[in-house]
Amino acid sequence: MNKTVRKCGSAEVQKIGRTAAFIWNKSFLKRLLLCCSIALLLLSGCGGYKEPTLSDTQLMTAELNGKAESAFKKGNYWRALNLYNEALKINRSIENIDGVAINIINMAATYRKLGDKDNAHKQIDEILNASPIAYNPLHLSEAAFLKAMLYFDEKNYDRALEWTDKSLSFCQRSQCSNMGKIYNLKGRAYLEKGDVDSAISYGNKGLESNKEDEHKTEKANSLRLIANAKLMKGEYENARKFYEDALSIDKTLGLSRKISQDLMGIGNTYLRQGNKNSALDYFKRALSVSEASGDKTGTSEIKALIKECLDTKAGNTL
Amino acid sequence: MELMKETDERFIGIEKKIGLFVIIAVAGIITAMAFIGIQHGVFTPRTKIYFIADSGQGINEGTAVKLSGFKIGKVARLSLDDVARVKVELSINTKYMKWIRTDSKARLFKEGFIGDSVIEITPGSANAKQVAENGIIEFERAKGLDKIAEELKEEIKPVLSDVKEIIHYINDPQGDVKQILKNLHKISEDIPETQQHLNALLNNANKGVNTATKKIDSVLDSTKQTISTVDDLIKKVDNDIPNILEKTNKSLENIQKTTEEIKKATEQTAPKIPSMLKTGEDAAEGAKEITDSAKKIWPIRLFIKEPEEKTLNVDSYE
Numbered sequence: 001m002n003k004t005v006r007k008c009g010s011a012e013v014q015k016i017g018r019t020a021a022f023i024w025n026k027s028f029l030k031r032l033l034l035c036c037s038i039a040l041l042l043l044s045g046c047g048g049y050k051e052p053t054l055s056d057t058q059l060m061t062a063e064l065n066g067k068a069e070s071a072f073k074k075g076n077y078w079r080a081l082n083l084y085n086e087a088l089k090i091n092r093s094i095e096n097i098d099g100v101a102i103n104i105i106n107m108a109a110t111y112r113k114l115g116d117k118d119n120a121h122k123q124i125d126e127i128l129n130a131s132p133i134a135y136n137p138l139h140l141s142e143a144a145f146l147k148a149m150l151y152f153d154e155k156n157y158d159r160a161l162e163w164t165d166k167s168l169s170f171c172q173r174s175q176c177s178n179m180g181k182i183y184n185l186k187g188r189a190y191l192e193k194g195d196v197d198s199a200i201s202y203g204n205k206g207l208e209s210n211k212e213d214e215h216k217t218e219k220a221n222s223l224r225l226i227a228n229a230k231l232m233k234g235e236y237e238n239a240r241k242f243y244e245d246a247l248s249i250d251k252t253l254g255l256s257r258k259i260s261q262d263l264m265g266i267g268n269t270y271l272r273q274g275n276k277n278s279a280l281d282y283f284k285r286a287l288s289v290s291e292a293s294g295d296k297t298g299t300s301e302i303k304a305l306i307k308e309c310l311d312t313k314a315g316n317t318l
Numbered sequence: 319m320e321l322m323k324e325t326d327e328r329f330i331g332i333e334k335k336i337g338l339f340v341i342i343a344v345a346g347i348i349t350a351m352a353f354i355g356i357q358h359g360v361f362t363p364r365t366k367i368y369f370i371a372d373s374g375q376g377i378n379e380g381t382a383v384k385l386s387g388f389k390i391g392k393v394a395r396l397s398l399d400d401v402a403r404v405k406v407e408l409s410i411n412t413k414y415m416k417w418i419r420t421d422s423k424a425r426l427f428k429e430g431f432i433g434d435s436v437i438e439i440t441p442g443s444a445n446a447k448q449v450a451e452n453g454i455i456e457f458e459r460a461k462g463l464d465k466i467a468e469e470l471k472e473e474i475k476p477v478l479s480d481v482k483e484i485i486h487y488i489n490d491p492q493g494d495v496k497q498i499l500k501n502l503h504k505i506s507e508d509i510p511e512t513q514q515h516l517n518a519l520l521n522n523a524n525k526g527v528n529t530a531t532k533k534i535d536s537v538l539d540s541t542k543q544t545i546s547t548v549d550d551l552i553k554k555v556d557n558d559i560p561n562i563l564e565k566t567n568k569s570l571e572n573i574q575k576t577t578e579e580i581k582k583a584t585e586q587t588a589p590k591i592p593s594m595l596k597t598g599e600d601a602a603e604g605a606k607e608i609t610d611s612a613k614k615i616w617p618i619r620l621f622i623k624e625p626e627e628k629t630l631n632v633d634s635y636e
Contacts, residue, residue, distance in 0.1 A: 062625035087627070099627050145632065181633070218633075218634060261635075
């Protein structure tokens with residue numbers, strides 16, 4: 001009896017096996033099964049849990065830094081300041097020199113945005129003044145650049161130039177990629193001082209250094225700087241060409257304030273050439289951009305310029 | 319091309335082997351399914367009991383049923399009876415039925431602010447009978463925070479109304495309080511005049527006893543009149559004070575009652591707040607943990623950049 005059952009069972013097993021072998025012999029199914037197995041193997045190799053590379057404290061400071069940057073970009077400067085301060089405290093508690101430098105620079109940049117220049121200088125000086133801590137030249141370069149920006153805001157162009165030189169020196173030591181923006185700031189300082197040729201020279205240097213895609217903003221800044229200098233020099237056609245190039249980049253980057261500046265620049269070239277109608281067209285475009293972006297200062301400046309333009313136009317007609 | 323030949327020694331009995339392999343795999347799948355079924359209580363004996371609610375708000379199929387905080391079943395089905403009330407079918411794990419007695423009550427409440435709705439069954443008294451299959455138990459809906467707030471509002475309303483009435487009563491220019499104050503003011507104004515009369519009387523005392531007597535009489539008359547006015551006023555105040563006191567007492571009683579209600583409500587709610595917060599915190603932590611873990615899994619991790627601290631990109635044209 002048992003033997004019969006075993007025999008019967010064995011026959012059933014053989015039947016299942018024959019069916020499986022039949023499926024296996026079908027080349028399409030075979031290939032499909034093989035592909036699936038290989039794909040599964042690859043997936044299992046790539047998948048799985050990845051060990052964290054940052055400690056919990058580092059992750060926390062990185063998160064605080066990220067949140068602060070996000071708040072800064074939204075214009076919520078007080079929140080950004082508090083978050084940077086938190087990150088700074090934690091970095092100090094673990095003596096993370098790079099983290100300390102980064103957060104001090106960011107706090108200074110935030111104070112600058114808040115219009116608190118004294119505190120901005122105070123923060124930056126902690127890095128730039130002689131200290132037993134050896135800060136990374138890259139961060140020293142960024143701190144010196146910010147210091148130059150602060151002096152530029154104060155219209156102290158000589159001190160701004162002095163600090164751009166220091167920033168350049170630190171940048172060269174660290175082989176940083178910020179040379180372009182430092183040249184731009186230097187060019188702007190020369191332009192404000194009335195040295196148009198130096199401004200064009202540094203604008204060109206900036207343009208050369210900002211070739212890479214990651215420096216598109218600064219490339220547009222270089223072009224605008226050269227255009228401004230050429231406008232001062234009276235090379236209107238040339239200036240317009242540079243403004244248009246800058247405008248094209250700024251549009252791809254979606255920078256409203258810069259787009260408005262470029263449009264104003266083009267309008268100014270027409271105005272200087274006596275073509276008030278074209279100038280007005282560009283000013284109106286700049287006004288529309290400025291109003292839509294909520295830039296109140298820019299809007300009032302453009303409105304004043306349009307009014308002036310319209311008044312002179314009416315005067316000429318009369 | 320044939321890869322395998324049936325005459326090849328390696329493939330002798332291959333059909334049997336494949337058959338066995340398939341059977342083991344199928345058996346494994348069935349075991350796993352059975353195991354999952356056991357874990358999910360598919361094979362657990364269950365008893366159906368019911369309760370009737372006026373509304374099905376907050377009750378859903380699958381809502382957990384708890385006894386002393388321990389999950390003993392779930393809501394199996396909701397249906398409307400002939401008089402549009404909601405008949406709720408509970409599927410209870412039979413081994414817990416011994417605690418559900420005929421005097422047990424089902425209560426619907428929420429586990430914290432963001433928690434799920436839960437049906438809590440109160441254990442019945444020892445001398446009551448156990449609820450039989452398809453038996454019906456009583457249902458009551460726990461007071462929600464909105465209900466408590468509504469009740470408080472209703473309690474406070476009459477108090478505010480009383481307070482308003484009292485203020486109106488006091489402020490009414492024709493009202494008793496204002497009139498009393500007015501009369502008192504008049505009396506106080508009359509006092510210097512009376513004093514002047516007395517002085518004049520004393521000065522003229524030497525002029526003749528008769529004259530003086532006459533004047534004294536006049537002064538006495540005036541004083542008598544004043545005293546009579548004061549007396550009237552006092553009587554009026556005496557009459558009014560009990561009314562005012564009565565109203566004040568009523569308001570105080572209402573305030574006391576409301577305070578007690580508030581205290582009661584606070585006592586009921588306060589112990590839940592820490593657990594509510596804890597639940598919320600736990601949920602947030604859990605979600606963060608899940609997100610963090612998901613971020614580390616391939617291929618998600620390929621799209622997520624590891625956070626790092628970085629300086630703000632300060633534009634040379636800002």
